[in-house]
Amino acid sequence: MRDLSAGPRVLLKRLRELMAEPLEPQERLDRIVRQIASNMVAEVCSVYVLRSDGVLELYATEGLNKEAVHTSQLKMGQGLVGTIAASAQPLNLSDAQAHPAFRYLPETGEEIYHSFLGVPILRAGRTLGVLVVQNKASRNYREDEVEALETTAMVIAEMIATGELKKITRPGLELDLTRAITIDADAYNEGIGLGHVVLHEPRIVVTNLLNEDAEKEVIRLAESLGSLRISIDDMLSRREVSQEGEHREVLETYRMFAHDQGWVRRMEEAIHNGLTAEAAVEKVQSDTKARMMRLTDPYLRERMHDFDDLANRLLRQLTGFSGRAFDEGFPTDAIILARAMGAAELLDYPRASLRGLVLEDGAVTSHVVIVARAMGIPVVGQAAGVVALAENGDPIIIDGDDGQIHLRPVLDLQKAYEEKVRLRARRQEQFKALRDVEPVTKDGKRISLQMNAGLLVDLPQLAESGADGIGLFRTELQFMIASTMPKLEEQESFYRNVIKQAAGRPVTFRTLDIGGDKVVSYFRAQEEENPALGWRAIRLSLDRPGLLRTQLRALLRASAGAELKMMLPMVTEVSEIHAVRELMQKEVQHLSKFGHSLPRKLQFGAMLEVPALMWQLDELMAEVDFVSVGSNDLFQFTMAADRGNARVSDRFDNLGKPFLRILRDIARAGERNKTVVTLCGEMAGKPLSAMALLGVGFRSVSMSPTSIGPVKAMLLGLDIDKLSAELNVALDDIRSTEPIRALLVRFAEANNIPV
């Protein structure tokens, strides 16, 4: 590889020095353009910066009329400069005036310059402006000169990104980098979040741009690429790729990119032009991303994410950066932005500082969303591209009611949202006032309102929400946040603590529900084609009796002298319940043999999540003390629609005829068998759905604590018998095509029920 002239390197070095000098921004920019012009032997060098109104404004020039600075402007796509900005591609012309896009700006006096070279100023794939050099003589700039100008543009990008140019931006205008953006997304969990962006996978900002020794940098790059390739091969050869959340296809794409010679060559060229290895990676990443961001094909755009991830991995290798970087500390009002995230990763953040979560992917009943809901933080999802548009620390508002994201909001909008937050707080106060009101319907039916939980921090909400108890305690969360398998003593003391804090209110512990999308890092299951239908929950527990027996023992010991309420997840056949009962019997014998005191009473339940149980309802209910419907899973299996895949998860209505008929059958079976039936899936927490559940016969529901108030407000105004009468007619009417949801909305409106 040839080492290009020392020119670009000298220039970069000089520019770095200029960046470090204590200069006023205009002065710094003026000196920068002068330096570039002299180094590149160009008569003109100009910087155009993109404003939020889509206009490129001349910010500095050497060679053109000085009066044109801050006056000359071109729209995106207009003239040569606008064309470069819009396409994010350089333009290299020996006769600029002959180009069809050329636009004559008389104030600049540029008509005497024939040759023109312009490159986009890019940062993380976004165009921030355009850098141009011009010469009188007609000539074509060499490839290495184009490269050198692109490299120089990186320095200017850094200057723009620091916000320094704000000082010389005319009042009332703002730069595009700080532009307010509104993105329409899906509302996953209600609430308003005001705060500052925390990128879950932060971009690594390379500050060490300039190399001392190009050969050394080429070697560093080659070494890091080597380690990167090995780590990808490693991930591919491990059988648990899918457990890691990284699908084989994605890894195959990574491997392809990692071996792409064109990519390597372009990075090496950038190094020979004076950049460090990491700056070269960043430069090529930004150029590639800028081009790919302009593609509309969703498949190719997805590949852009893969390429971006790969380049970030390479940057991490080169810089040794692994953690989360916050120059000014972790914000106390953090809104996390992620492409995708596991539930355990969310739990790693300091909870008291979390104000919201934004997911580019994800679905409303995915576990990370459930955990966020349990934490009471607003969530929006399906927010394509938001991660690329945001920087760590940007002000942001998320609206979990309407599914909107406002990045860098203008002051008026911020004020409007602050008002909205105050209104919500007032409404929350009203719900709080209902805390001690008995949940009895208008026609006198006492409903059991319970809450879902999974961590100790959830417990205070029991008293605050006024819930009757914990209807679903997801024990797997303790396992998901631990780095090693919790031992018997740890489990026991955890359960003991939960029971103590529940202060006499019943807690329904669900035995371990791992597998599927609930990943426990230290428990490596095998790769599965269909994990949701695979080796998970009670299936896994029965095949690993040591695991289950430890948990049962911990639960029995923690409930000594009290009532133990427990249930099994994902039961498919009644025989599975027998098997667990047998193990339970053994544990009871073991404990009594060693003189431990036992629970005063044992309530044994099963979750109804697998449709096969619908045809064993009487046998099931003869076997257990209670049944709890896991509507998230029961719905996904009934409709054959993956709850974690946003394309299909809410494609079908869970208030449609099929699912409501199923739920009615379950409630009727409960009545027939005198077995308590509860529902603890997400639908219990939505007032309209909860109303439907009461209408089809449920008298007990369990939901996230923040939903208790709104659901109670709904049921206080509800006459269940009246609703059931209407609902049953509709559910039995095989000719009617009116959606049941519409009937429910109409009923609520007609009867003044807040839903």
Ligand code: PEP
């Ligand atoms: C359900 O499936 O509805 C349920 C409550 O369990 P989880 O969401 O934990 O799978």
Ligand code: MG
């Ligand atoms: Mg479930």
